[in-house]
Amino acid sequence: MNSSAPEQLESYLAGRWQRGAGVEAELTDPVSGAVLATVSAKELDFAAALDFARREGGPALRAVNFAERAKLIGAVADVLVANRARYEAIAVANSGNTKTDAAIDIDGGIGTLKYYARLGGTLADKQFLLDDKPVRLAKAENYQAIHLLAPRRGVAVHINAFNFPSWGLWEKAAVSLLAGVPAIAKPASATALLSHAMVRDVIAANVLPAGALGLLCGSIGDLLDHLGADDVIAFTGSSDTAARIRSRPNVLGHGVLVNVEADSINAALLAPDAAPGTPTFDAFVKEVVREMTVKAGQKCTAIRRVFVPAARADAATEALAARLTRTTVGDPRREDVRMGPVVTRAQQDAALDGIGRIAAEATFVCGTKDAPKLDGIDPAKSSFVAPTLMRAKDASARAVHETEVFGPAATILTYQDEADAFRQVARGGGSLVASVYGDDRDFLARAVGEIGAFHGRLLMVEASIADAHTGHGIVMPQCHHGGPGRAGNGEELGGLNGLRLYHQRVAVQGSVELLAALQAKAAAVH
């Protein structure tokens, strides 16, 4: 190898940094196309890596209580805070992030670690989580049952998406480690540079017990074929990949638990009462544009479908277009740039393809079905997609409800009345999140009843919280993350509820004396 060859990112498995054979993928700068690093996990011993995590990491984590594990998580956050400046530069170079984009990813990861460090502290010296009050089972009062959550004994495999190399890594690891379950994280190859840098720092700082956290840079190969009944897979990515994981014979055969966060065609809904010129209408416009442009629209929670009353369609379209056309697109290293490229040329192709499919049933308000031409940027090497707003021609449009464009694109759809709005929102087939903008509180409450079952999260924006809310696309660790149907039926975060994935719910039937002894070792989930 000559000295100018890009660095290969090593994997941290079985307690040591390991180099795979050859090159499986190149990591590039999506502005210049320059190769920044390569990854390969070829010929690495995944079975040994999993065994090491189970044999060393699990017992070490479970040997200490919740509060002590919470301190470990806090120490990880401290290491990341100390190295934050380096991470930002990596995110700009490898992910095409603006500084704002990078902050969402990096600080989102650190914030989630800190949140679970605080929350874990409240669980003190307990061994279990207590899920329920004791229940009577028979006439005899001395025989009852409690429900405990017992930490799983296996290893967690965290398969992360390319859009959040920091947040995706740490939101999964924080919860897994707090539960006492060791994790092997596999970042998406395209943007693994940041995950690798962070894990390298954490390992070098020696703040976690051996085997508690592994990192797999490269392809996952046959790793899933070495998992057993005690192990957990937490996956974030496309529903196609999710289906392949779920239907893998070894996963089905051993009943490996699989949690999925997948495609989601999220909606924003402007309520019938929200008139142009009101703070609520403005909050709607601001949020749709923010969701389209932050991280160049590469968020699984981003707004893809924008529902407005038919009578307000022109006003809403104009207001959105006015803001979008003011968005400066280009090299995120430039101070005036508000939106960078998508992460790879493959993602650019996929996004433009999706835009083309939706556009067949829509008209363009902003953007086209082609990549934009930008000053000083080579279109043959970069991967930009312009902010693209479409408007569905009529209610017969289908692709808009079925195609997730993972880029800065959204489509306006009109509705005739409340029932029509709720029916159309549900056509997404299950989503992570929807946001509703209006000041008629009865309407907002009805909306929760009518579209709640199709979502994992709802953000209801009234004028009184227009400036206070945390955003449609921002996943707060306090709140449930995961949606039904197309979104994968996953359940992550949501405070202590997030620990469920790494615990087995077990009913214990026995004497009230035994149950009292167990309750003393358990912290209440609620």
Next chain:
Amino acid sequence: MNSSAPEQLESYLAGRWQRGAGVEAELTDPVSGAVLATVSAKELDFAAALDFARREGGPALRAVNFAERAKLIGAVADVLVANRARYEAIAVANSGNTKTDAAIDIDGGIGTLKYYARLGGTLADKQFLLDDKPVRLAKAENYQAIHLLAPRRGVAVHINAFNFPSWGLWEKAAVSLLAGVPAIAKPASATALLSHAMVRDVIAANVLPAGALGLLCGSIGDLLDHLGADDVIAFTGSSDTAARIRSRPNVLGHGVLVNVEADSINAALLAPDAAPGTPTFDAFVKEVVREMTVKAGQKCTAIRRVFVPAARADAATEALAARLTRTTVGDPRREDVRMGPVVTRAQQDAALDGIGRIAAEATFVCGTKDAPKLDGIDPAKSSFVAPTLMRAKDASARAVHETEVFGPAATILTYQDEADAFRQVARGGGSLVASVYGDDRDFLARAVGEIGAFHGRLLMVEASIADAHTGHGIVMPQCHHGGPGRAGNGEELGGLNGLRLYHQRVAVQGSVELLAALQAKAAAVH
């Protein structure tokens, strides 16, 4: 068709009784081999059946509140109570049940309906379930989040196992109906006679709204290919069938939620302190024999592996053998018979095959690898399996941990010390239930910590509750039912927690005023 042809059991779909084409399966008396009825669902319109449930059943159920749906469930129980005598005769004829076996199935179903009718009454006039206290998300105190459970808008498909044509049907239907989700139940063909008779009575009594409950007698055909993101599959049966359901392209493609209760190689563990002659030792012997013989061992929760301290192996073996040899096997219509046949000759073949595989690494204490010869019963037409107790030759035995014999068979394994016992129990790869018998409460608490993660339920028997407990294999509606890994990772029953499968957890972020309005419409799960 001549008058002597057996009755074809019709399906109740799209609000009417429908007859399939031809014959898909014959239902027999497992003592005589006589054909009692046939089923076929060929050429029935499953898409229309599902649409009817979604269009008619769902809205009708959700138009009334929890307390009103609870009354519907209570009315179903009343219909079944009124017809109970007929059901017992069917269970004896079609399932080979003794009266005791039939009571577990029939009264278990009625009892679960009554339990959820009572529990649903406590939810009063609420629309949602409230899963959590409000949580702060930002500095602003007027912006917070709550977690609601919102009832799903689709239809539930309940695929039941042959061993509980009553309990399996109603434990699923009770929870689904209380949640406001219409259900189509598909009983296993071999024993569908009882499910059919019960649903026929309930429909004739007109106690449920149209579309709330359907019945599919026959093969499921392409029904699962018509399900969408809002629908739910709840399956009980073999892990092979579960894997086929889970990997079906339409199920994966739409993210249809699947709950599985599958194979389980459950354990009983005699604690080191439980000496022969003590009430706890006696409770152990009694429970193992009961689990082996009740319903001829055809319970997903039955004890398959019996762990005893090496020093007590002979005493335990003798005590179990003494009781087993007193079990009278034969035609369950005879008053002196304590155990009948398994349900079909195919099940007999499967059970004997499993016994043969385990016996290759074990010795027989009671029973053999062949079907028993019984007075007055034709071995070529009946499907009996003798109570079969084996003892593993040594710790290298594997088949005993991996083979579920769905019949009256169990295997004794010895352990050297506590750690060895816990390790061996875990080799089941995830089970529905284990029971532990001992009076050393510290040991019992440690056992919960060590084997809890591998089970959905633990029964801890001390002398003080030896006569009061509800049994290793009896699923109480108050308690979680479902186990990790091989057992399918399902979650059923467990009081209000059972409603989760039919609800979507949704975080609602909004103004404290809106959240208060929603809380007023929600009943707390905890």
